[in-house]
Amino acid sequence: MTESPARTERGTPVELTDLTRVYGSIHALDGLTLHIDPGELVALLGPSGCGKTTALRILAGLDRATSGTVAVGGRDLTGVPANKRDMGMVFQAYSLFPHMTVRDNVAFGLKMRGRDKAARNRRADDMLDLVGLTEHGGRFAHQLSGGQQQRVALARALAVEPSVLLLDEPLSALDAKVRSQLRDEIRRVQLEVGTTTLFVTHDQEEALAVADRVGVMNQGRMDQIAAPADLYANPATPFVAEFVGLNNKVPATVDGGRAQVLGVSVPVIEGSLSAGPGIAMVRPESVTVAEVGGGDAGNARVTSVNFLGPISRVYCRLGEGDGAIDLMAQVASSLATRLTPGDPVVVGVEPTAVLVVAAP
Amino acid sequence: MALTATGSDTPTRTGRRLSVGPSLALLPFLVFVGIFLIIPTVTVIVQGFLENGRFSLSNIETLFTGTVMRALWKSVVLSASTALIGAVIGAIASYLVVSGNPDGLLRRGAVSLSGVLAQFGGVTLAFAWITTVGLGGMLQRALEAAFGYDVFGGSGWLYDMPGLILVYSYFQIPLMVIVFLPALNGLRPQWREAATNLGASTWQFWKEVGIPVLTPPFLASALLLFANAFAAYATAAILVSQGQIILPLMIRAALTSEVVLGQQNLAFALALEMVVVVAVVMWVYNWYLKRAARWLQ
Ligand SMILES: Nc1ncnc2c1ncn2[C@@H]1O[C@H](COP(=O)(O)OP(=O)(O)O)[C@@H](O)[C@H]1O
Ligand SMILES: [Mg+2]
Numbered sequence: 231m232t233e234s235p236a237r238t239e240r241g242t243p244v245e246l247t248d249l250t251r252v253y254g255s256i257h258a259l260d261g262l263t264l265h266i267d268p269g270e271l272v273a274l275l276g277p278s279g280c281g282k283t284t285a286l287r288i289l290a291g292l293d294r295a296t297s298g299t300v301a302v303g304g305r306d307l308t309g310v311p312a313n314k315r316d317m318g319m320v321f322q323a324y325s326l327f328p329h330m331t332v333r334d335n336v337a338f339g340l341k342m343r344g345r346d347k348a349a350r351n352r353r354a355d356d357m358l359d360l361v362g363l364t365e366h367g368g369r370f371a372h373q374l375s376g377g378q379q380q381r382v383a384l385a386r387a388l389a390v391e392p393s394v395l396l397l398d399e400p401l402s403a404l405d406a407k408v409r410s411q412l413r414d415e416i417r418r419v420q421l422e423v424g425t426t427t428l429f430v431t432h433d434q435e436e437a438l439a440v441a442d443r444v445g446v447m448n449q450g451r452m453d454q455i456a457a458p459a460d461l462y463a464n465p466a467t468p469f470v471a472e473f474v475g476l477n478n479k480v481p482a483t484v485d486g487g488r489a490q491v492l493g494v495s496v497p498v499i500e501g502s503l504s505a506g507p508g509i510a511m512v513r514p515e516s517v518t519v520a521e522v523g524g525g526d527a528g529n530a531r532v533t534s535v536n537f538l539g540p541i542s543r544v545y546c547r548l549g550e551g552d553g554a555i556d557l558m559a560q561v562a563s564s565l566a567t568r569l570t571p572g573d574p575v576v577v578g579v580e581p582t583a584v585l586v587v588a589a590p
Numbered sequence: 591m592a593l594t595a596t597g598s599d600t601p602t603r604t605g606r607r608l609s610v611g612p613s614l615a616l617l618p619f620l621v622f623v624g625i626f627l628i629i630p631t632v633t634v635i636v637q638g639f640l641e642n643g644r645f646s647l648s649n650i651e652t653l654f655t656g657t658v659m660r661a662l663w664k665s666v667v668l669s670a671s672t673a674l675i676g677a678v679i680g681a682i683a684s685y686l687v688v689s690g691n692p693d694g695l696l697r698r699g700a701v702s703l704s705g706v707l708a709q710f711g712g713v714t715l716a717f718a719w720i721t722t723v724g725l726g727g728m729l730q731r732a733l734e735a736a737f738g739y740d741v742f743g744g745s746g747w748l749y750d751m752p753g754l755i756l757v758y759s760y761f762q763i764p765l766m767v768i769v770f771l772p773a774l775n776g777l778r779p780q781w782r783e784a785a786t787n788l789g790a791s792t793w794q795f796w797k798e799v800g801i802p803v804l805t806p807p808f809l810a811s812a813l814l815l816f817a818n819a820f821a822a823y824a825t826a827a828i829l830v831s832q833g834q835i836i837l838p839l840m841i842r843a844a845l846t847s848e849v850v851l852g853q854q855n856l857a858f859a860l861a862l863e864m865v866v867v868v869a870v871v872m873w874v875y876n877w878y879l880k881r882a883a884r885w886l887q
Contacts, residue, residue, distance in 0.1 A: 292783055312786045319787040325780040329802050338798070339788035383784075390788060 241269030241426040242303040242393040244289070249298035250450075251284050258284040259295070260450030266394075271420055271427040272455070273437035276447030277473070282430040285447075286396050289428065291315045302393055313342075318387030318425070319396045323403040325383055326371035332358065332382050333367035339390035350389075357385035360419055377408040384416060388423055395420065395427040401436065413440055434474050438462065446470045464499045468587045471511040478517060478557045480579070482510035482586050489586050492529075492548075494579050502586040509589050516580040517559035519544050521568065528574035530557070535566050542566030546577050634865060637858035649859035658840065662863065664751060665820055665836040672758040673815035679759070680766020680815075681808060687767065688774045701771070704764035750835065757825055762815050769814060773807035806879065813875040817868050837864055 244266040251259040258281045266272045274282045287293035289300055291312030300307045307315060318339075326335050333354045340350035358364055361381040371379055380400055387395060400416070401409045417440045420427050431437050437444045438458040445455035446469070454466040465471035482489040484503050489496055491510045502508075522528040529548060533556070536543040542563045548555040557577055569575065641648050652658060683700070690696045777800065785795040823838040830839055837860055844857035 290787060292786065312783075313789050313791055315787075316789075317787060319784065321780045321784065324778055325784045327781060327784075327799050327803075329799075338785070338790075341798075342785075342789035342794060386784075386788070 241267075241424050243268050244394055244426055244428070245299075245301040246285065246289065247299045247301070249285065249288060249300070250296045251281070251288065251293065252296045257450050259288070259298075262298070262447070262450060262452055264445060264452060264455070266426055266428065267442075269424045269426055270442045271417070271429060271440065273429045273431055273441035273444045274447055275431060275434060275437040275444050275473070278432055280447045281450040282432075282447055283398055284450075286319075286398050286428060286430050289394070290317050290319055290396055316390070316392055317394045317396055318390060318392035320380065320383045320387050320398070320400045322399045323376065323379070326379055326386075328371055330370075331367065332363065332369050332371070332374070335371070335382055336367075336386045336389050338386060343390065353389055354385075357389045358382075360388070360422070361385045361415070375408075376404050377412050380404065380412060381415070384419065388419070388425065391423075392425060395425045397427065397429045399431055400429075402431070402433070409436070410439075416440065438474070444474075446473060448473075463583070465511070465585055466501050468511060468585065471585050475513050478512040478514065480510045480512050480555060480557070481507065481589070482584075483507050484586050489584060491579050491584065492577065494581060496579060496581045497583040498586050499583045502584075503588055507589060508586045510584045510586045512557075512579055512584055513582075514543065514558045514560035516582050516584070517557055518578045518580060519546065519559045519561050519565065519569075520576045520578075521565070522574050522576055526574065528576045530575055530577045532569050532571050532573045532575055534571055535569055537563060537566065539563065544569060544575075546575060548577060631865060634858050634861045637855055638862040640858075641855055649855045652856055653859055653863055658860070658863075661835060661837050661840045662867075665838075665864075666867075668751065668754055668758065668836060669816045669819035671755055672762045672819045673812050675755070675759050676762025676766045676815045676819075677770075677808065677812040680763045680811075681770055681804075683763065684767050684770045684774050687771065700767065704767040707764035708761050708768055750830075753829055754826055754836070757829060758819050758822065761822070761825070762819060765818060766811055766815060769811045770807065773804060773811070776807075777803060810875055810879050813871055813878070817871045817875075820871070821864065821868055 244264075246262060246264040249259045249262040250257065260281075262281065262285055264272070264274075264285070274285060276282055284293060288295045291307065291310060302315075302317075326332075327338065330338070333351060336354035336357050337350035340353055345353075355364070355367060358367055361384055363378060363381055363385070366374065366378065366382075371382070374382065383400070384397075397416070401412055404412065413436055416429075429437070429440060438461070441458060443455055443457055444461050446453045446461070448467075448469045454461060454470045456464070456466075461470065461474055465474060471477055480491050482491045484498055484505050484507075486505075487498060489498050489502075489508075489510055491512065496510075520528075530546040533545045533547050535545070540563055541560055542565075544559045544561055544566050546557050546559065548557065559577065638649055639645055639647070653662075687697050687700045781799050781803070782795055785799050790798065821838070823842075826836060826839055827842065841857045841860045841864075844853040844860060847853050
C-alpha cells in the first residue's frame with residue numbers, strides 16, 4: 231500500500247439527500263441531508279433517539295428510507311441490496327462470529343467475494359497488523375477483551391476495502407480508558423487507509439476528537455455540520471450550543487452586534503438575537519472566577535467544587551431567590567482548591583463571542 | 591480482652607457457618623435426589639443381580655436373549671426416529687416462532703402450548719388417534735361405511751411402531767421447540783447484519799454462520815429428545831395395551847405378569863439396561879455441549 235498524504239486523493243464521496251424514515255407515528259429521520267467528501271471522517275453526533283443509527287443503516291442498506299436518496303461515488307444506491315453495497319460496518323458490540331477464529335472473521339468478507347484462502351489469510355494478517363493484533367489471529371472472540379473485539383471488527387470491516395466505513399457507537403460498550411485509546415486508534419487507521427467514514431456517537435468529546443467534521447443531529451435532522459473547532463466556537467442553534475459543551479444560560483441584552491453579559495461587553499456570533507434582552511450561552515471555560523478578600527461580599531457564592539485534575543469545576547450562584555443564576559466555571563485547580571462552598575467570589579465572563587437567543 | 595478474643599474468633603466461625611450454610615440449604619434437594627434418584631437406581635442395580643435373594647447373572651443374561659434385544663432395538667429405533675423427526679420439525683417450528691413478533695400472540699401462544707404438549711401431548715393424542723382412526727374409531731368406521739373397506743389398512747399399525755412414532759412426535763416436537771428456542775434467540779441480529787454487510791447472501795449467512803452456530807445446540811437437543819422418548823412410558827402404555835414391543839412395556843409385562851412368577855428381578859434388569867442407555871446418552875450430551883460449544887456462553 232502506498233502512502234498518500236492527502237486524504238482526499240482516495241475514498242469515495244457520499245451523498246444523503248433529504249432522507250426521511252417513518253416508523254408508524256415516529257419520524258426517525260425528517261429530511262436529513264449530508265455530504266461526505268472522499269476520505270473524510272464525519273461524526274454524526276446527537277442524543278439517543280435522534281436518528282443516527284437509522285441514517286447509518288439506510289446508508290448500509292440494512293434499512294430502507296421512506297423517501298430521499300443515497301448515492302456513493304455518484305451512483306444511486308436505491309435498490310442495491312445491503313450485501314452488494316460494498317460497505318464496512320462496525321457495530322456497538324458482539325458482532326464477531328463466535329465460532330470462527332479472529333483470522334477467519336477478518337477474512338469473511340473476502341471469502342464471500344470468492345477470494346482464495348491463501349490470499350484472504352494474507353490480507354487478514356495484514357489487517358490484524360494494522361490494528362495491533364498480529365498475535366491474536368488464532369483466538370476466538372470470547373478470548374478477547376471488549377476493546378480487542380472492536381479492533382477485530384474494524385479489521386474485518388476494512389479487509390474488503392469498502393468504499394465507505396460505517397461505525398455505530400463502536401466505543402460505547404468500552405470503559406473510559408480503552409475508549410479514548412481506541413478512538414485515536416480508529417482515527418489513525420482511518421487516515422492510513424483513507425476510507426470515507428461515517429462515525430456515529432452520542433459523545434461530544436469523542437466526535438470532536440475524531441472527526442474532520444461533526445454533524446449535530448436533532449430529531450431526525452441536521453442542525454449544523456462543521457469542523458470541530460468551528461462548531462465549538464460558532465454553534466448555529468441553542469441545541470448545538472448546549473449539546474456541544476456544557477453551557478451556562480445567562481441573561482443578556484443585545485445591541486449593535488454586542489451583548490452585555492454580567493456587565494461585560496462581548497461580541498455575539500452569527501445567528502444570535504439582533505437586539506433586546508435574551509439568554510447568552512456561556513461556556514464554562516469562559517466564566518471567570520476571582521477570590522475576594524477583606525470582608526468583600528463579591529457578586530456570587532461558591533456552591534460546590536469538583537476537582538478534575540489540572541482543572542476543576544466551580545459552581546457558583548449569583549443573587550438569591552427566584553432571580554438567582556447558577557453558573558458553572560471551569561478554572562485552574564490551583565485556584566479552585568483555595569475555594570470552599572459558601573465563599574464569596576466575583577464571577578464574570580471572558581470577552582469571547584457568545585450565542586444569544588430569545589428568552590423562552 | 592475477652593471481647594477481643596471473641597472478635598478474633600468471629601471470622602473462623604463465620605467461615606464455618608458459610609461452609610455449612612449452602613449444604614444445609616441443599617438438604618431438601620439431596621433428600622429429594624436420594625428418594626427419587628439414588629435409592630431407585632441402587633435398587634435397580636442390586637435387584638438386577640439378584641435371583642431368589644442370591645447373587646445371580648441370570649437376569650442380566652436374559653437381557654441378551656432375542657425378545658429383549660428386539661425390544662431394545664425397537665426402543666432405540668423409536669427414540670432415534672422420533673428424536674430426528676422432532677428435532678427437524680421442532681427446529682423449523684422454533685424458527686417460525688422467533689421470526690414472528692416477539693410480543694405477539696403467536697410467539698407466546700406457541701411457547702405455552704409447547705409447554706403443555708411436551709408434558710401431556712403424547713397421552714392426549716394417543717387417545718385422539720385411537721378414537722378416530724383406531725379399530726372401531728369414528729373416522730375409521732365412517733370411511734369404512736363410505737368406501738366399503740378399511741382405508742387405514744386394519745389400523746393395526748397404530749398399535750405398533752408406526753403408531754408409536756406418530757404419537758411420540760406429538761410430544762417430541764414441542765419439547766424441541768422448548769429446548770431449541772433459547773438457542774435460536776441467542777443468534778444475534780448483529781451476526782446476520784455483519785454477514786450481510788460483508789457481502790453474504792441469505793444462503794451464505796446460513797451456511798457460514800447460522801447453521802454452524804446452531805449445530806451444537808441442535809445436536810444436543812436431539813440427544814435430549816432421544817433420552818426423552820427412550821424413557822417415555824405413559825403414551826406407549828395407552829396405545830399398546832398388550833404386548834411388549836419396547837423396553838418400558840416389557841418392564842410392565844415383567845412386573846404384572848401372572849403367568850410367570852418371579853419376573854420382578856427381570857424387570858429390574860430391564861430397568862438397569864434403560865438407566866445405562868440414558869446415562870450414556872446424557873454423558874455424550876454433556877461432553878458434546880462442553881466440547882463443541884466452547885464459544886457459546
Ligand atoms: N425498527 C424500528 N421500529 C420502530 N421505531 C424505531 C425503529 N428503529 C428506530 N426507531 C425509532 O426511531 C428513532 C430513531 O432511532 P435511532 O436511529 O436508533 O436513534 P439513535 O441511533 O440516534 O439513538 C427512535 O425514536 C427509535 O425509537
Ligand atoms: Mg443508535
